[in-house]
Amino acid sequence: IQFTLMVVGQSGSGRSTFINSLCGQQVVEPSSTIPLATDDSVERDFRLREENVELEDNEGVKISLSIIDTPGFGDSLDNSSNFNIVTDYLKHQYDEVLLEESRVRRNPRFKDSRVHAVIYFINATGHGLKEIDVEMLKRLTGLVNIIPVISKADALTREELALNKKLILEDLKHYGIEYYYFPYDLETDDNETVDTNSYLRSLIPFSVIGSNQVFEVEGELIRGRKYPWGFINIEDHELSDFVILRNLLLISHLQDLKDYTHEILYEKYRTEALSG
Amino acid sequence: IQFTLMVVGQSGSGRSTFINSLCGQQVVEPSSTIPLATDDSVERDFRLREENVELEDNEGVKISLSIIDTPGFGDSLDNSSNFNIVTDYLKHQYDEVLLEESRVRRNPRFKDSRVHAVIYFINATGHGLKEIDVEMLKRLTGLVNIIPVISKADALTREELALNKKLILEDLKHYGIEYYYFPYDLETDDNETVDTNSYLRSLIPFSVIGSNQVFEVEGELIRGRKYPWGFINIEDHELSDFVILRNLLLISHLQDLKDYTHEILYEKYRTEALSG
Ligand SMILES: Nc1nc2c(ncn2[C@@H]2O[C@H](COP(=O)(O)OP(=O)(O)O)[C@@H](O)[C@H]2O)c(=O)[nH]1
Numbered sequence: 358i359q360f361t362l363m364v365v366g367q368s369g370s371g372r373s374t375f376i377n378s379l380c381g382q383q384v385v386e387p388s389s390t391i392p393l394a395t396d397d398s399v400e401r402d403f404r405l406r407e408e409n410v411e412l413e414d415n416e417g418v419k420i421s422l423s424i425i426d427t428p429g430f431g432d433s434l435d436n437s438s439n440f441n442i443v444t445d446y447l448k449h450q451y452d453e454v455l456l457e458e459s460r461v462r463r464n465p466r467f468k469d470s471r472v473h474a475v476i477y478f479i480n481a482t483g484h485g486l487k488e489i490d491v492e493m494l495k496r497l498t499g500l501v502n503i504i505p506v507i508s509k510a511d512a513l514t515r516e517e518l519a520l521n522k523k524l525i526l527e528d529l530k531h532y533g534i535e536y537y538y539f540p541y542d543l544e545t546d547d548n549e550t551v552d553t554n555s556y557l558r559s560l561i562p563f564s565v566i567g568s569n570q571v572f573e574v575e576g577e578l579i580r581g582r583k584y585p586w587g588f589i590n591i592e593d594h595e596l597s598d599f600v601i602l603r604n605l606l607l608i609s610h611l612q613d614l615k616d617y618t619h620e621i622l623y624e625k626y627r628t629e630a631l632s633g
Numbered sequence: 634i635q636f637t638l639m640v641v642g643q644s645g646s647g648r649s650t651f652i653n654s655l656c657g658q659q660v661v662e663p664s665s666t667i668p669l670a671t672d673d674s675v676e677r678d679f680r681l682r683e684e685n686v687e688l689e690d691n692e693g694v695k696i697s698l699s700i701i702d703t704p705g706f707g708d709s710l711d712n713s714s715n716f717n718i719v720t721d722y723l724k725h726q727y728d729e730v731l732l733e734e735s736r737v738r739r740n741p742r743f744k745d746s747r748v749h750a751v752i753y754f755i756n757a758t759g760h761g762l763k764e765i766d767v768e769m770l771k772r773l774t775g776l777v778n779i780i781p782v783i784s785k786a787d788a789l790t791r792e793e794l795a796l797n798k799k800l801i802l803e804d805l806k807h808y809g810i811e812y813y814y815f816p817y818d819l820e821t822d823d824n825e826t827v828d829t830n831s832y833l834r835s836l837i838p839f840s841v842i843g844s845n846q847v848f849e850v851e852g853e854l855i856r857g858r859k860y861p862w863g864f865i866n867i868e869d870h871e872l873s874d875f876v877i878l879r880n881l882l883l884i885s886h887l888q889d890l891k892d893y894t895h896e897i898l899y900e901k902y903r904t905e906a907l908s909g
């Protein structure tokens with residue numbers, strides 16, 4: 358199965374670590390090698406970066422995962438040019454499909470690179486969304502499935518996590534940001550689907566803790582963060598929504614996200630492109 | 634004694650919490666009430682805010698502390714106008730003293746509002762300094778005592794803390810940022826002064842953990858952060874440099890910072906201003 362994710366967030370928000378944790382392997386080098394802007398340039402180069410991983414789940418199902426990363430996002434003094442780089446990329450993948458669909462002779466080796474979900478990393482500030490987040494999310498709305506995520510959830514006490522989730526959700530709604538809302542149909546879906554989707558909806562924004570370090574704890578290998586005051590297993594679902602997020606992305610909602618992208622978001626883009 | 638600090642850092646970096654922790658009392662409201670930019674404005678208002686606190690140390694010495702806070706710093710899409718607001722304020726206080734010094738009839742109620750140190754809050758990203766930090770720090774260099782601080786040190790494992798200190802220090806030196814370097818004279822200062830100052834110099838940037846919550850632990854009131862995986866006492870000097878920083882600011886180096894401001898930094902400003 359092919360699946361494409363984009364991970365958007367500012368430097369240091371934990372994107373690379375999240376990608377490695379998601380895939381259970383070192384996909385991205387800890388990005389401490391990003392060069393700093395030279396003294397006389399106001400704008401640092403913001404470029405997209407792609408990684409490809411082959412994953413296999415417990416039942417032997419193989420997933421060919423493409424991940425688009427955004428090192429340098431929001432790093433400049435003036436970040437207004439960052440947004441187009443992201444949206445142009447997303448639209449370009451739609452344009453490629455549009456073009457391919459209109460060909461008389463199809464290209465048998467055509468690669469569908471449409472992004473099925475954007476994992477949007479939000480820093481918890483205690484003040485809701487920052488302006489750069491609002492502006493980027495507005496431009497992503499209606500273009501791609503948005504999954505808002507609070508990074509570094511281990512820097513938050515339980516009350517701070519609840520407060521930040523509440524403030525961010527309020528801002529998302531206030532600014533009309535259309536995040537993926539795990540749609541279900543009370544009439545046609547079974548109880549389990551309805552329950553699962555309404556539960557997932559209630560968690561938004563998802564809290565995430567990531568780690569590049571694996572520890573041996575009582576004979577088991579555990580990906581975690583070791584502090585002088587305690588140890589955190591990133592797969593402990595009481596401490597973050599990481600496992601829930603990974604499961605929905607790679608198992609339970611992978612096909613839903615692809616279908617929504619193709620049947621709703623791409624269709625909308627196609628209609629506007631062909632009529633406009 | 635009168636002492637003026639400025640705390641510079643982006644929203645959510647923990648400035649208000651640090652100020653409250655430093656003063657041992659609620660000086661600043663947790664700033665979750667900062668309004669978000671309206672949809673059509675690209676620039677949010679960045680304004681300085683002043684708080685005044687009366688502190689008394691163990692020996693009954695009273696300190697009249699002024700704190701200039703920077704809510705909204707770095708919050709806009711384009712932050713290049715933020716820097717002037719900060720530097721204009723600092724220069725204005727020097728101008729006021731310059732003016733007062735040149736008066737024939739002194740104003741007996743003249744209030745010297747020069748800033749004796751800027752506590753500069755740096756977010757630990759694993760990639761050294763961000764562009765906004767480099768640009769602001771360059772403009773503060775030679776104008777005011779700079780004390781670089783890593784905020785939220787409890788979000789860092791011990792290795793991450795060491796790495797971030799190293800990367801930030803390298804960037805500070807690379808960009809020629811003149812932070813307060815705890816000067817000592819091997820010839821005239823006693824051993825203790827030399828040892829203390831070289832030790833403090835070795836800690837830069839200082840790591841800080843702040844908290845607005847006080848807990849009762851075995852009959853004692855402890856300011857700390859309570860996580861499901863452990864409890865952090867912000868005054869535990871093994872976990873952060875908070876206590877060391879507080880002591881140098883309010884006790885051991887208060888007068889040094891004032892003297893350096895008046896005898897070196899203000900003198901330099903005065904010379905440049907009077908010579909043209
Ligand atoms: N506290 C905490 N730190 C994290 C977490 N994930 C990553 N980090 C640290 O944050 C820093 C930046 O992470 P990185 O993945 O390189 O961020 P990126 O620049 O967004 O790709 C590194 O020092 C990571 O170890 C997390 O979940 N919690």
Ligand SMILES: Nc1nc2c(ncn2[C@@H]2O[C@H](COP(=O)(O)OP(=O)(O)O)[C@@H](O)[C@H]2O)c(=O)[nH]1
Nearest residue numbers: 483512644645646647648649650664785842843
């Ligand atoms: N993990 C951690 N969180 C902190 C620390 N200091 C403050 N915070 C939290 O960070 C958020 C923003 O803090 P605040 O002081 O309002 O930041 P300001 O916007 O810079 O004034 C609040 O939720 C604080 O509880 C700290 O040392 N460690």
